[in-house]
Amino acid sequence: MSARLLLGAPLVQxxxxxxxxxxQDLASHGVVPTLAIVDATGQEAAxxxxxxxxxxxxxxxxxxxxxxxxxxxxxGELLETLASLSQNPEVHGILLENPMPxxxxxxxxxxxxxxxxxxxxxxxxxxxxxxxxxxEFIPTTAAACLELLHxxxxxxxxxxxxxxxxxxxxxxxxxxxxxxQDATVTICHSRTKDLAHHTRQADILVVAAxxxxxxxxxxxxxxxxxxxxxxxxxxxxxxLGDVETEGNLEVASAWTPTLGGIGPVTTIxxxxxxxxxxxxxxxx
Ligand code: NAP
Numbered sequence: 001m002s003a004r005l006l007l008g009a010p011l012v013q014x015x016x017x018x019x020x021x022x023x024q025d026l027a028s029h030g031v032v033p034t035l036a037i038v039d040a041t042g043q044e045a046a047x048x049x050x051x052x053x054x055x056x057x058x059x060x061x062x063x064x065x066x067x068x069x070x071x072x073x074x075x076g077e078l079l080e081t082l083a084s085l086s087q088n089p090e091v092h093g094i095l096l097e098n099p100m101p102x103x104x105x106x107x108x109x110x111x112x113x114x115x116x117x118x119x120x121x122x123x124x125x126x127x128x129x130x131x132x133x134x135x136e137f138i139p140t141t142a143a144a145c146l147e148l149l150h151x152x153x154x155x156x157x158x159x160x161x162x163x164x165x166x167x168x169x170x171x172x173x174x175x176x177x178x179x180x181q182d183a184t185v186t187i188c189h190s191r192t193k194d195l196a197h198h199t200r201q202a203d204i205l206v207v208a209a210x211x212x213x214x215x216x217x218x219x220x221x222x223x224x225x226x227x228x229x230x231x232x233x234x235x236x237x238x239x240l241g242d243v244e245t246e247g248n249l250e251v252a253s254a255w256t257p258t259l260g261g262i263g264p265v266t267t268i269x270x271x272x273x274x275x276x277x278x279x280x281x282x283x284x
Pocket of ligand 1: 098164165166168170188189190208210230232263
């Protein structure tokens, strides 16, 4: 058996058409959906991701602006920027690039984004709605995982899902979304004992740990669907997932490639959220 690749492109193409149409409709109201990207990470990888999002916005007729801020200091400028963008009627969505530098982790900066512009769904208000199943904005990477499963008609109900990682950005929300679709869900983290025991139970294995090759050969159940969210870069700039392909790809039934899988779907869902946020301002 060789795993079927779960590519994001077919899904993205469909969404692009609908976004373009909605952007045109907004133009008739004199509104250009606008995304503000706030990058205080100080990391080149984040800057690269930000540029890719800007390009995608431009391609589909949205406007995007990037605010690059220092990654050290008191964080006052970061908080002021987020508050000011929250008040700015020309900005419909705000994205705070991850990872937050160590110095800012205690600031809870995401809470300075007004929930109506929290297009990544990471404000506690939106995370709370995710818990109750009534969410407007769902964390986009987690939503992308579910979109891919639906697009490729992979059954979820009654299946054993194992999620490695428990961040608010990916692990926890994806576990909640799988639970809401009637999977039986196990969440693993850095203190989990015998990770391999858990991953080998998974019909659907989602790995979002940020550790290249964490899931080694033999840790994937034959026939499993693997959503490898991990995005790690070598010094040479090569992208590596969290799951070793050798010894696993052969036994899995389906697999998201590190590039061209979850990432593009995450971006398109983000843009869709910006459009939705803009539509709300004109009541369409
Ligand atoms: P994060 O905030 O660092 O969280 C990592 C999680 O993995 C934590 O819950 C951690 O456990 C767990 N973990 C770390 N080492 C582990 C181990 N040895 N065994 C089991 N669990 C372990 O990272 P994140 O923001 O969730 O992102 C995770 C990865 O996804 C990163 O590579 C990131 O670049 C990638 N990502 C990709 C996309 C995309 O669009 N493709 C989007 C977002 C993120 P503890 O909680 O115990 O520390």
